[in-house]
Amino acid sequence: MTAHDPQSGNLATRALRRGRFFLGRAQSTRTTDLAFSMGLVMGLGFVQNLVLARLLGPEGLGQVSVVNSTLGFGALIAAAGMSTAILRHSAARKDEGEAWGIYRRGARYAAVGSLLIGLLLTALAWSPLWVFDPVAGQWMPVLAIALLPLTASTCAIKYLHSRYRIRDRAVLEFATRLMQVVAIILGVVVDGFRGFVFGYIIGAALGALLTFVRTWHVRPRNPKRSPVSAREFLSFGSWSLLAQILWYALHSIDLLFISALLEDPAATGFYGLAVLLQRTVRLPLMAYLEATFPRLARQSDDVAATERSRLLIRRRLVSVSLVTIAAASGLAPFAVPLVFGAAYRASIPSLLILLAGQFAWSLGASAGRTMVATGHVKSNFVAGLLALVVNIVGNPILITRFGIEGAAVATVVSQLVWSLAVTMICRWTERKRRAE
Numbered sequence: 179m180t181a182h183d184p185q186s187g188n189l190a191t192r193a194l195r196r197g198r199f200f201l202g203r204a205q206s207t208r209t210t211d212l213a214f215s216m217g218l219v220m221g222l223g224f225v226q227n228l229v230l231a232r233l234l235g236p237e238g239l240g241q242v243s244v245v246n247s248t249l250g251f252g253a254l255i256a257a258a259g260m261s262t263a264i265l266r267h268s269a270a271r272k273d274e275g276e277a278w279g280i281y282r283r284g285a286r287y288a289a290v291g292s293l294l295i296g297l298l299l300t301a302l303a304w305s306p307l308w309v310f311d312p313v314a315g316q317w318m319p320v321l322a323i324a325l326l327p328l329t330a331s332t333c334a335i336k337y338l339h340s341r342y343r344i345r346d347r348a349v350l351e352f353a354t355r356l357m358q359v360v361a362i363i364l365g366v367v368v369d370g371f372r373g374f375v376f377g378y379i380i381g382a383a384l385g386a387l388l389t390f391v392r393t394w395h396v397r398p399r400n401p402k403r404s405p406v407s408a409r410e411f412l413s414f415g416s417w418s419l420l421a422q423i424l425w426y427a428l429h430s431i432d433l434l435f436i437s438a439l440l441e442d443p444a445a446t447g448f449y450g451l452a453v454l455l456q457r458t459v460r461l462p463l464m465a466y467l468e469a470t471f472p473r474l475a476r477q478s479d480d481v482a483a484t485e486r487s488r489l490l491i492r493r494r495l496v497s498v499s500l501v502t503i504a505a506a507s508g509l510a511p512f513a514v515p516l517v518f519g520a521a522y523r524a525s526i527p528s529l530l531i532l533l534a535g536q537f538a539w540s541l542g543a544s545a546g547r548t549m550v551a552t553g554h555v556k557s558n559f560v561a562g563l564l565a566l567v568v569n570i571v572g573n574p575i576l577i578t579r580f581g582i583e584g585a586a587v588a589t590v591v592s593q594l595v596w597s598l599a600v601t602m603i604c605r606w607t608e609r610k611r612r613a614e
Contacts (some may be wrong), residue, residue: 452582496537
């Protein structure tokens with residue numbers, strides 16, 4: 179089946195209606211392929227953190243959490259919103275040559291951004307402004323090398339996603355993640371946290387090489403220049419970047435606050451595990467959102483169709499969220515100490531609070547994705563800004579009084595604020611578009 183075969187689109191639509199993507203099996207449809215891939219990738223992350231928790235202990239896991247949060251934030255800024263711009267603009271184009279031109283332009287911008295952000299992280303780690311874990315700060319200049327391959331992989335995978343090559347994306351995401359996990363675990367076994375640093379860089383480089391080879395292999399025979407102007411591309415990317423920064427901050431700034439305020443690597447490790455487990459529970463919801471995005475982008479000119487899709491997506495997200503939250507809440511008190519060790523019982527209260535935040539997120543997730551698919555990224559930024567203000571104000575107050583559980587409460591409240599704000603803005607935008 180080709181990338182734009184109508185039959186493949188019908189199959190994907192029927193798969194969505196049946197909800198088969200939640201089964202987690204390697205089916206032949208786009209949605210199940212993506213869900214299965216994300217499950218494997220999340221499983222690899224789970225195995226990695228389980229091994230690191232055992233080998234490095236709570237203190238070492240806390241240092242790893244600071245590194246992951248900092249580099250994740252750096253990679254987000256380095257991409258400068260280009261990965262989202264590639265996905266949105268390329269998915270809206272039927273011409274393969276034009277889509278390739280969009281990808282090449284975005285990848286070039288992202289490469290420049292990764293180099294600049296790498297230098298900025300190095301300067302930050304060597305300055306008095308670095309108030310987080312000192313061991314993580316010592317290695318940050320070396321870890322910054324990984325930004326370029328990480329950004330290159332992200333842009334290439336988003337391009338494949340935009341061309342409905344979901345199976346290609348699924349295989350690449352799993353393969354690149356497997357390379358990184360194996361390299362990190364081997365590094366930790368050989369040389370502790372130092373081995374983690376070099377394993378992280380080697381795994382990222384190997385993943386980028388594999389992604390480049392596959393993307394180059396499927397390039398169109400007649401590539402064209404990007405039909406999207408540099409100004410339009412950078413404008414969309416900039417607003418998308420700001421919205422992504424706010425979104426990332428909502429999910430990661432609590433770890434940085436804990437590291438800075440409590441100055442206890444073990445507490446950071448306990449909370450980092452709670453965040454990891456909460457993201458694991460969210461996996462089916464994220465798979466659904468990712469799989470439906472290209473279709474939303476194609477419907478962006480039809481207000482009625484996008485509204486129907488948004489409401490359908492929201493109903494499914496809320497329903498599955500309730501089921502997964504109930505299952506995780508019941509299993510966590512028994513599974514966490516059994517799998518990770520008795521010391522990690524301290525993670526359970528934070529996890530249970532964060533699961534409430536998952537429900538709050540599911541209320542507005544469909545509206546947020548719809549705004550991006552229709553090109554209204556500024557609205558996402560406004561909603562994220564409101565939530566971030568709540569998060570920044572709430573974290574210092576609650577962490578100093580209640581510890582890591584206070585950080586979880588601040589995150590839940592900020593996610594609820596985001597969901598309410600983005601849903602209201604999305605409905606207002608839909609009414610405005612219908613009036614036009």
